[in-house]
Amino acid sequence: MDSSTWLRVPDVHAFLARAGGFLRSRPALHTVPLTVCEGLRARGPQAYGDEAPVFGVLERGGEVRAAYFRTPPYRLIVTPLTPEEAGALASHLEAAGDPVPGVNADDATAAAFAEAWRARTREEPRLHERLRLYRLGELRWPDPAPEGRARVAEARDRGPVARWYAEFVRDIGGGGAQDPGAWADARIAERRVSLWETPDGVPVSMAALTLPVAGQIRVAHVYTPAGLRGRGYGGAATAHASRAALAEGAAEVLLFADLANPTSNGVYQRVGYRPVTDFAVYDLAGAADG
Template identity: 30%
Template sequence: MEVLQTEDVRDFFEQAASLLVAKEACNNLGLGILNRMMEKGSAAQGSAQPYLGLVKEAGKPVYVFLQTPPHNLILPDIDTSRPEIFSLIARHLYHQGIHFPGVVGPVEAVRPFGAKWEQLTGKKAEVEMKQLIYRLDEVNPLETEGGSLTLADEKEEALIKAWLVGFGKEAKVAMDEVRAGEMAKDFIASRSVYLWVVDGRPVSMANQSRKTKNGVTINAVYTPGAYKRNGYATALVAALSQKLLDDGNLFCSLYTDEANPTSNGIYQKIGYQVVGESIMYSFVKKSTLSC
């Protein structure tokens, strides 16, 4: 086996597509990023050049991986993977001097990679989050207390920014005022962020995110504390999911924190079904004891 790198996003996608699309919903993160780069160029993910890697055996790709600096390394869910592949990738990245804060992917990929990375770098792999990946093909019939799905526009930019900060705190993801402001502008410009509006008042938020060949991902689902426990997030995600299916997508997907029973219950009620698991490791320097 050998590990190769390419800077040509389209060439990488052509070689990687069949491996990734076999589990399209589970690989929505990598596929979505690749689609966005092909549509808007590599700069869509930042100024640094993405790292696009292929593991080949007898000249054919058996595994692929990617990283867009300064974000985590993405290890997709691919049936042809084996533990030795991840040790090989770790050694290759280490000798190439590639830096990343962590790694995300299925447990069977992340665990052997993390063990080898610890060995090579002396850093400690710490579990940051365990997630479930859901897929929905049909929305269950639901009764709601009223409200309507509304596309957010420029007048809601400050609201979206504030709610993204709140979302970051709840989801335990890095989200300062600057990043939230940039994301709010991008969401509104992309016409991707929706609100659930009751009696003229926005009460919940969700964003249409990554697009894959047959599906689309929903993220940034957030309801402020004052509006929780009214079924607003359920109504919003159900309505947005139905809209996205009506728009021609064959399925919707999303991630949840495995440890959050509320969000998992909401999505299962709507009709989302677990199709995969994902774990995120961060790599930190090991502490040393001083005398």
């Protein structure tokens, strides 16, 4: 008899106390729960929005088998599940009256949960995007490298960093974004944004780093304004951020790329990133993007 039970957990501290060991057992596969929860722990619950985050775990025989969380208004994040576990999670969330605007998980889990939610709501899910998780192998500097240099963003860069964050979110079709100024302020203060600038000192691209947790750091929010693309700036900013992550002591440096964008996937592979696994993001019935 299956003794698995989905349980609600009250806050990020209780969630990490209960599920932290499980999440750290596979840090690459669990990079999103680890990095978002580290951000909540370090920056406070307001770091990802005004509403309280929601957390839960699947326990079997007293051990955590899987976990989920959601920082409203964003989509549900779920660790790998079997179809049966995905169905049980859908039932658990529906019984709790929780809104589920979408789901983000590895390909098989996301599809299984979307189908389980469709079976309960009779509404068709919509595939939002497919992502590939990459892990850095041997870092290779872009060759030829673009003219200019890399540096860490400073307070004087707040304007472009905030603007590029907002443009990045818009370009990926995201909604419910964090306040761009607050996002920039936090990451500039933590020295977690790499910029590539032209020889005359004009920033032209950025790549940010998540906080270190479980031996891994993820490169995120790689962005070059549309009119400046195709010149190698994004690859150079990514390489600089990746080198900074290694210098910080990361055992694994990770990033996600949209599979619909062959250019960015090619850039990341040329600087040394190798595929780990694929993820999928679905919007569910009546959901706003998040």
